[in-house]
Amino acid sequence: MSIKIGITGGIGSGKSVVSRLFGIMGIPVYISDIEAKRITQTDPVICQELCALVGQDVFQNGVLNRSLLASYMFGHPNRVQKVNEIIHPQVKEDFRRWAARFGGEQLVGMESAILVEAGFRSEVDFLVMVYAPLEVRVERAIKRDCSSREQVMKRIEAQMSDEVKRSHADFVIVNDDETPLIPQVLELISLLSKNNHYLCSAKNN
Numbered sequence: 608m609s610i611k612i613g614i615t616g617g618i619g620s621g622k623s624v625v626s627r628l629f630g631i632m633g634i635p636v637y638i639s640d641i642e643a644k645r646i647t648q649t650d651p652v653i654c655q656e657l658c659a660l661v662g663q664d665v666f667q668n669g670v671l672n673r674s675l676l677a678s679y680m681f682g683h684p685n686r687v688q689k690v691n692e693i694i695h696p697q698v699k700e701d702f703r704r705w706a707a708r709f710g711g712e713q714l715v716g717m718e719s720a721i722l723v724e725a726g727f728r729s730e731v732d733f734l735v736m737v738y739a740p741l742e743v744r745v746e747r748a749i750k751r752d753c754s755s756r757e758q759v760m761k762r763i764e765a766q767m768s769d770e771v772k773r774s775h776a777d778f779v780i781v782n783d784d785e786t787p788l789i790p791q792v793l794e795l796i797s798l799l800s801k802n803n804h805y806l807c808s809a810k811n812n
């Protein structure tokens with residue numbers, strides 16, 4: 608069985624960059640954002656429940672209207688909770704199936720901005736938090752998504768604070784545009800590989 612590494616961090620912290628580095632190192636990573644979108648798009652029960660909650664327009668010709676859903680939920684904590692309760696249980700089940708398929712790998716990852724909030728902490732053996740100062744994250748997200756500061760801040764408000772997130776994490780990777788990123792990722796992978804009791808010892812060969 609693989610060691611499962613959770614990769615979390617607020618919007619714009621650089622989780623996707625870290626996940627790509629994991630991928631380059633041969634570690635498969637489950638990208639929750641992408642999979643949540645796929646599942647939301649294809650699961651008829653999620654479709655039904657989102658339509659009942661948000662209105663029929665949330666799907667147009669069978670395609671999820673993402674900007675409508677985003678403007679419905681962000682800025683309204685009770686709506687975020689309801690939407691998450693519809694989608695996240697299916698994502699958890701999907702991750703379990705995915706991880707079982709990759710059971711032969713030494714290390715696998717799961718990336719999610721809201722890994723702890725979504726109740727996925729117990730799905731992973733180690734949790735890595737990717738950290739960047741708030742202002743750096745806001746600027747990155749505005750630039751990447753062509754969003755307004757207000758839109759980004761609403762998403763940040765729907766996420767756990769960095770302080771609380773850090774208290775759940777086993778490791779922190781600093782991605783502040785100053786601290787070199789790649790050496791931190793390499794060191795972490797090397798450390799976790801050493802912790803992997805399923806690695807074949809040279810003495811057994």
Ligand SMILES: CC(C)(COP(=O)(O)OP(=O)(O)OC[C@H]1O[C@@H](n2cnc3c(N)ncnc32)[C@H](O)[C@@H]1O)[C@@H](O)C(=O)NCCC(=O)NCCS
Pocket residue numbers: 617618619639640643644647672673674676677687690691694698719720721725762765766
């Ligand atoms: C609301 C949706 C349609 C908006 O889509 P959009 O393309 O605008 O944003 P995208 O999915 O790329 O998300 C960008 C970032 O927003 C933040 N974010 C997304 N969903 C959430 C959420 N439920 N709570 C807090 N932050 C969130 C994350 O930092 C994420 O990386 C989409 O995010 C969604 O379906 N969210 C619910 C599923 C979910 O919780 N995904 C997060 C990982 S499980």
Ligand SMILES: Nc1ncnc2c1ncn2[C@@H]1O[C@H](COP(=O)(O)OP(=O)(O)OP(=O)(O)O)[C@@H](O)[C@H]1O
Pocket residue numbers: 616617618619620621622623624625640720747748751782784788
């Ligand atoms: N070390 C870095 N150097 C330069 N650009 C970076 C660095 N880290 C992240 N970025 C850029 O900042 C933006 C946000 O990074 P990324 O998409 O990895 O964040 P994220 O944590 O996955 O965010 P989200 O929660 O929205 O998915 C991207 O455009 C990315 O290319």
